[in-house]
Amino acid sequence: MPKGTIQRAYILPGLPHLTSQMPVDSWETLRRGFHQAGEQIQKVKPDVLVIYSTQWISVLGHSFQTHSNPKGLHVDDNWYEFGDFPFDLRVDVDLTTRAAGIASSLGLATKTVNYEGFPVDTGVLVTQRFVNPQNTIPVAIVSCNIYAGQEDSLTLGRAMRQAIEESGKRAVVIACTGLSGRFFTEAIDPQQDRFSRAEDDTWNRRILDLIAQGKSAEVLTLSAEYAKAALPDMGFKAFAWLMGVLGTPTAPGKLLAYGPVWGTGAAVVEYAL
Amino acid sequence: MGEGKILAGFLAPHPPHLVYGENPERNEPRSTGGWEMLRWAYESCREKIKAWKPDVILVHSPHWMTIVGHHFLRVPHLQGLSVDPIFPHIFRYRYEMNVDVDLADVCYEEAQKEGLVAKKMTNPNFRVDYGTIVSLHMLNPDWDIPILGISANNSPYFYSTEIGQEQMMKLGRATARAIAKTGRRAVLAASNTLSHLHYDREPELVEDMNKEVIFNNNQYQWDMRVLELMRKGKTDKLMSILPEFMEKAAAEVKSGGLTWMLAAMGFPQIPAQVHGYWTVIGTGNAVVEWDLTTGVMQ
Numbered sequence: 001m002p003k004g005t006i007q008r009a010y011i012l013p014g015l016p017h018l019t020s021q022m023p024v025d026s027w028e029t030l031r032r033g034f035h036q037a038g039e040q041i042q043k044v045k046p047d048v049l050v051i052y053s054t055q056w057i058s059v060l061g062h063s064f065q066t067h068s069n070p071k072g073l074h075v076d077d078n079w080y081e082f083g084d085f086p087f088d089l090r091v092d093v094d095l096t097t098r099a100a101g102i103a104s105s106l107g108l109a110t111k112t113v114n115y116e117g118f119p120v121d122t123g124v125l126v127t128q129r130f131v132n133p134q135n136t137i138p139v140a141i142v143s144c145n146i147y148a149g150q151e152d153s154l155t156l157g158r159a160m161r162q163a164i165e166e167s168g169k170r171a172v173v174i175a176c177t178g179l180s181g182r183f184f185t186e187a188i189d190p191q192q193d194r195f196s197r198a199e200d201d202t203w204n205r206r207i208l209d210l211i212a213q214g215k216s217a218e219v220l221t222l223s224a225e226y227a228k229a230a231l232p233d234m235g236f237k238a239f240a241w242l243m244g245v246l247g248t249p250t251a252p253g254k255l256l257a258y259g260p261v262w263g264t265g266a267a268v269v270e271y272a273l
Numbered sequence: 274m275g276e277g278k279i280l281a282g283f284l285a286p287h288p289p290h291l292v293y294g295e296n297p298e299r300n301e302p303r304s305t306g307g308w309e310m311l312r313w314a315y316e317s318c319r320e321k322i323k324a325w326k327p328d329v330i331l332v333h334s335p336h337w338m339t340i341v342g343h344h345f346l347r348v349p350h351l352q353g354l355s356v357d358p359i360f361p362h363i364f365r366y367r368y369e370m371n372v373d374v375d376l377a378d379v380c381y382e383e384a385q386k387e388g389l390v391a392k393k394m395t396n397p398n399f400r401v402d403y404g405t406i407v408s409l410h411m412l413n414p415d416w417d418i419p420i421l422g423i424s425a426n427n428s429p430y431f432y433s434t435e436i437g438q439e440q441m442m443k444l445g446r447a448t449a450r451a452i453a454k455t456g457r458r459a460v461l462a463a464s465n466t467l468s469h470l471h472y473d474r475e476p477e478l479v480e481d482m483n484k485e486v487i488f489n490n491n492q493y494q495w496d497m498r499v500l501e502l503m504r505k506g507k508t509d510k511l512m513s514i515l516p517e518f519m520e521k522a523a524a525e526v527k528s529g530g531l532t533w534m535l536a537a538m539g540f541p542q543i544p545a546q547v548h549g550y551w552t553v554i555g556t557g558n559a560v561v562e563w564d565l566t567t568g569v570m571q
Contacts, residue, residue, distance in 0.1 A: 056358070057358070057359075058358075058359065059359055059471070059473060060359065060360075060473050060474065060475060061473055061474070073398055074400070075396050075398045075399045075400060077337060077338065077339065077402070077424075078338070078339050078340050078341070080394060080396040080399055081396070084396070084398050109473055109474050113361055115356055115361045115362075115365060116354075116356075116365075117354040117356045117365065118356045118358070118361055119356060119358050119400060121358075147473060182431075183340045183341070183431070184341070185340060185341055185342070185390070185426075185427070185428065185431055186341060186342070186390050187341060187342075187390065262340075
């Protein structure tokens with residue numbers, strides 16, 4: 001069996017605002033980026049979409065979805081006005097189980113999750129809606145352990161890479177995460193959506209510029225400072241996980257879209273590998 | 274309609290382990306027991322609540338975290354399967370609850386009068402969080418009393434502990450006025466643990482009490498200090514050390530439930546009854562009651 005490969009990788013936002021029909025400039029920009037990513041993914045016809053979502057929070061180590069067909073109806077805790085998310089996912093159980101096993105052998109606390117009615121998170125479902133709307137591509141889903149630091153996140157990514165290589169599959173890998181994380185904490189007119197702090201925008205652009213130059217290692221080095229300054233989504237550890245999967249490449253990440261969502265930063269970034 | 278009143282407030286921790294240990298029909302996983310000190314503590318509270326025949330139980334839960342304001346459940350009937358995203362192996366619970374939507378409306382109005390951002394959650398497909406469900410089950414497993422769920426606004430984390438606590442005090446005052454205006458006889462529940470550092474690995478048998486110990490002695494000492502103040506009715510002192518407790522013991526009360534409840538009760542300087550204390554996966558948990566039917570607030 002040939003070694004599995006990673007065809008493409010993405011950083012994608014996971015806020016439900018983007019699935020609404022609201023004609024907000026920045027949301028439109030992000031939707032276009034999302035659609036562009038989705039078209040590319042459909043063209044590549046991967047065997048599996050591997051998704052790490054910052055909105056699937058775990059505390060007992062790292063969780064892996066191993067139910068073959070999670071289905072149900074999800075409503076976001078915060079943004080329930082943006083509608084319901086019916087879901088009916090096909091999970092690549094073999095790949096996910098193997099990734100969990102490898103992660104465990106590397107010293108990480110892991111759990112597989114195989115329960116009817118388990119609440120799939122908003123990030124995964126937003127991603128699905130844009131890039132896999134017909135549910136034609138199986139998924140492998142990994143949680144965001146709130147206590148994991150950069151090293152553990154890199155290790156978790158490496159475990160997934162090894163599992164993909166062993167599987168012989170062609171994968172597309174997605175880090176579903178926001179950038180700067182300062183939400184507006186009051187009702188706003190969505191048409192007036194903007195970054196809640198100009199400094200956060202500056203920080204996001206600095207990070208995205210480095211990504212565009214292929215300076216992934218530098219982004220990892222800066223991540224702690226970025227986390228302190230701009231409060232990125234879950235400390236931006238999704239990026240560390242992605243770098244673990246990709247081996248911290250020098251390939252540039254192409255920025256497809258960038259803008260604010262309710263004051264926070266969001267971007268669509270593509271790695272063509 | 275007479276003026277409503279708050280009958281009692283409970284510190285009502287929500288580890289799903291307590292439901293799991295009890296083995297109610299509604300929860301799918303089966304256990305061999307465990308955490309009896311807390312479960313028996315809750316049993317004492319159940320009897321009192323039944324005897325009071327309250328109109329409503331209000332619960333403030335840290336596991337319904339909201340960013341834009343303080344939210345109130347505003348759907349008359351909610352039901353579904355709650356699978357805990359953190360502990361799915363021990364909590365898969367079929368819930369069904371009636372919500373006091375009239376009270377929700379007035380709480381919403383009063384919260385706005387306090388200058389708070391408030392919202393009514395009206396999506397009928399909303400999945401109620403496990404913190405709300407566990408606290409309510411442990412207080413009233415028959416689910417025969419209407420409830421009102423209140424979210425934990427993230428202000429203590431977005432801004433500061435001080436701003437967060439201020440918001441919870443306003444929310445408490447608003448809640449008390451809403452209860453008075455609607456004529457409700459209400460029980461309050463702050464769905465909070467105390468010290469909150471915990472282990473990230475479980476024993477093979479989840480309910481193996483041989484492995485159940487406090488995360489560290491500092492947490493234990495803090496929990497006891499706080500409980501002692503509650504027992505002595507030194508509520509002002511309790512409020513003054515809460516910020517330090519939150520910082521030193523990563524106390525979950527930072528999410529606001531306890532402050533909301535004490536504010537709604539007018540910070541009663543009456544001895545609280547500690548029904549029980551035990552650890553759950555290393556966190557400190559106590560079931561504590563402020564009975565206003567016999568105290569100075571009657």
